Amino acid sequence: MPVIQVQPWGEGQGDFVMIEESDFNPDFHVLLGDTSGSDGKAKLTAAEIKAKLTALNIEFKGNASRDSLQDLLDEHEAHAAVEEIKAKLTEKGIEFEGDADQAALQALLDAAE
Known part of the structure; x- marks a missing residue:
């Protein structure tokens, strides 16, 4: 631990x-x-992550480690980023594969702009 x-x-x-x-x-x-993560941003405490997850209505175990809570938050944020790009592509009338990853979707969006 x-x-x-x-x-x-x-x-x-x-x-x-x-x-x-x-x-x-x-x-x-x-x-x-040192409370900074590998990306240079300040690492959130477990309590701060729990508060964010609760606000997003994401369930988690009360005794979950900070790292597993961070993984849940990161997964949600990655999914939200993909959905945002998909919405922008749809607005522009650009077709994309439903299972495309974020990099592929972003490349389509960049090519359209």
């Missing part, structure tokens, strides 16, 4: 406290260390 560094909340705990990522509570803990 991944561990993270948080600010100490009591005396004698040193400069940081290591906790399991699943135990992180944003209402109590303050995250320390």
